[in-house]
Amino acid sequence: MNLCKGVCERFEVKIKGQNIKYENNQKRCPVCEIFMICLDVRCPCCSCVLRVTPRANKARKSFHKRRNESRH
Known part of the structure; x- marks a missing residue:
């Protein structure tokens, strides 16, 4: 079981904005419950896998649509 040690x-990141966090390369740790900028796939605090896309269906579709538009 992963526990937050406070290292995170x-x-x-203390930047406001609901929908642009993932677009600004911020990742979310589900255990520590914070957004952070980290190059690793795992949280440096609890070693849990970081989220790189929104979970909500509407937000996820919007995120993928904007990401695909920026690639073309």
Whole structure:
């Protein structure tokens, strides 16, 4: 079981904005419950896999649509 050790506070991002967090390369740790900018796939605090896309269906579709538009 992964537990937050408080190390993640150094990586936490305090930027406002609901829908653009993932587009700004921020990742979310489901255990520590924070958004952070980290190059790793896992959280440096609890070693849990970081989320890189929204979970909500509407937000996820919007995210993928904007990402595909920027690639073309």
